[in-house]
Each structure stands twice: as C-alpha cells, then as structure tokens.
Amino acid sequence: MTTKHNAPFKAELQSKIDTLKARRKPVCLGSIQFDSPLLLAPMSSIGTAPYRLLMEDLGAGGTVSELVSCHGINYKNIRTVQMLKIDPREKNIGLQLFGENAEAMALAAKVAEEFQPKFIDINMGCPVKKVVGTGAGSSLLKDTSTLGHFFSTIKKSIQIPLSIKIRIGWDQETINAMEVIHIAKEEGIEFVAVHGRTRAQQYTGSANWELLEHLGGKAPLDIIGNGDLHSNKLIREKMLHSNCQAFMLGRGPLRNPFLFLEPYLLPGEEDTLFFTPEDHYEILQKFVEYSRDYAHSDHTLLISIRKHLIWMAAGFNNVSIFRDQLFKTPDLNESMKISEDFFMKMQDKRKRLNDHESFMTSGHG
Ligand SMILES: Cc1cc2nc3c(=O)[nH]c(=O)nc-3n(C[C@H](O)[C@H](O)[C@H](O)COP(=O)(O)O)c2cc1C
Incomplete structure (x- = not known):
C-alpha cells in the first residue's frame, strides 16, 4: 500500500511531481514536522480522506479534515464517527472538531485521538448561523474569558498536539486574534491557523494580510496564514517574504489541483505548460x-x-x-x-484562471 502511495501516477506525471516535491522544505509547527509550509485547509464535505490523500500526492505538506461535531461523536452517530476515519496512506493529518462545551469537546477529542491523527484542531472560525448559534465556531472568539478553561480541558484529555483555527475576530470592532493566541499559548496549544477575515465579513472583501503578517511576526505561537492565496505567484511571494511560518490553501487547489507544487516552478519552467x-x-x-x-x-x-x-x-x-x-x-x-x-482532446491546452474572480463564498471557517 505504501509503495502505491509513493508513486501513484504514471512515470511522466510522477517525475514532474517528484521534481517539484524535492524542492519543498519541511517546516516545524510546534512539535510537528510538515513536508512543506503549504497545507490543505479544512473544508466541510470536501476535506475527506480521498481528497486529502490526493492533495498529499500533489504536494500538500499536511492536511486537516472537515469539521466534525463533538456531539455527533459523543452520541456515536455512525456518519459522524466515519468522518474521523484516516486512510493508512495519509501522513500529516489533523482532525478538526467543533463544539461549544469544553467537556464534550474533551470527550470527543479522546475518541478522535484513537483514529491516530497527528494532531487535533479546534474550529473557532465557522461563521455559519447554525454553528455560531450554539456558541461554537467563530462564536468562541466573542468571550475570551472562557477560553483558558476551554483549551485546557481539551488539552488535558489527549496526548497528541492540539491546534486551533480562528478568524481574526468577530467583527471589525472586536479584532482580537492576538489576545486569543496569547491565551492559547498559555494553555499549551501548539500552533494557530488564522483566516484573515472577521466573522462578520463571512467571505466578502479580502483577507487582512497586513494583520496576518503582524501576527506571524509578533505572536507567541507558530502562525499559519490563510485566505485568498489562489495563485502560484502570490503563494511564492508569501513563501519568500512572509512573517507567517506556514500557509493554508482552501479554495485555490479545488480549481488548480497543482497549486501546492506550482509555487516551486523555476522562472523558465513557469512559461512552459508544466502540468497539462x-x-x-x-x-x-x-x-x-x-x-x-x-x-x-x-x-x-x-x-x-x-x-x-x-x-x-x-x-x-x-x-x-x-x-x-x-x-x-x-x-x-x-x-x-x-x-x-x-x-x-483539448486544442488550447492553457488554463486561464481569474484569481480575483469570487469563487465559493460560503464555508465553515
Ligand atoms: C466550502 C468550504 C468549506 C469550509 N469548511 C471549513 C471547515 O470545515 N473548517 C474550517 O475551519 N474552515 C472551513 N472553511 C474555511 C477554509 O478552511 C478557509 O479558511 C477559507 O476558505 C479561506 O481560505 P481560502 O481563501 O484559501 O479558501 C471552509 C471553506 C469553504 C469554502
């Protein structure tokens, strides 16, 4: 099985993939080593085992599952528990849980740990009404006084690293990512992915990279910058010049599955039709x-x-x-x-994506 995963494609494509994969540099976030600083963002109904596997084949340095309900896990809902399944060929995978109650999250995290992910991630970014209405997702950003207990209760229940994925704040008036990260640091969270939008923004406007850069430079934990990294040029630029330690790509790879690899193309290669x-x-x-x-x-x-x-x-x-x-x-x-x-049988083999075109403007984080 492992050999199959090492060379899943025919020789010609595999050799192109291997060439670019060899240019990646591993990165450590907290105590976990990832194969590259470009990670697959969690996406509900999309970040399932087959897609995560494919993205690892195509250069993702690590992946995170779609959000899984802690209550569904604790009620032993079959569909929910199946969402925790990890393929034995997956390497660097985190399971993401959501919920509002520390004890319920701790219980569910213990169950999720048995599926042997590399880490457990807490969803603190979901803007969807149904989730926010229960006090979970981005709602957790609203009352920071409860976060210490929330983090420490979950942390104590598991042996593997714990991470969080947040938005920069609830709305423009209450941007508090730095405060949340300081509390997370105190309670032993290992790294933080930040989608550079507020909950109020949902998916409108653009990710606030100025703030993400500030967090990447000054926050006391490793920061994964996330939001709107949809072109290889932009991603390469970030890999060269950003203060963030890593980056998460969500919607981009859906339209360009080679987005984890193309930032590693050399100037001459970029002008050729590298992936056909x-x-x-x-x-x-x-x-x-x-x-x-x-x-x-x-x-x-x-x-x-x-x-x-x-x-x-x-x-x-x-x-x-x-x-x-x-x-x-x-x-x-x-x-x-x-x-x-x-x-x-395509005549014109060029792919022309408009990276600024709005694409998928709703999601769970
Ligand atoms: C369809 C869809 C589903 C998503 N599901 C999740 C999720 O389950 N958990 C989460 O933390 N974020 C979720 N997100 C948010 C993404 O992880 C990411 O933060 C967001 O899309 C911005 O990154 P991007 O511009 O690279 O797509 C979802 C986004 C989309 C578009």
Missing part, C-alpha cells in the same frame, strides 16, 4: 480510485466526482459545454468518458 490537461485527467482517475473506497453509494460517488470535475475544469476553454454534458448523465463511467474527451 492530460495530467488533470490522470489525477481525476486517481481521485475516483481513492473515492471508491469511501463512498456510501454510487450516487454520492457520482455527485462528489462531478463537483470536483467541474472545479478542476475551470479555466479551460468550453467549460460550460463540458458542465452541461456532465449534468445530463447520471452515470459515473459516462462522466469519465466525457471528461476523457474534454481533457485529452
């Missing part, structure tokens, strides 16, 4: 293979593959025709045939 439409088709096939082991039914498999197909096709010519064809078939094999025709 044919490469996109090959990784899609791999994703289908990984997904088969985890799908609850043919229908859920089709829905998941179709949404990834459409995201990955973004930026190529004739995407809307491709999308229409996909939606006309309820069959996965047929969908893959349509995709093969699209990716393998």
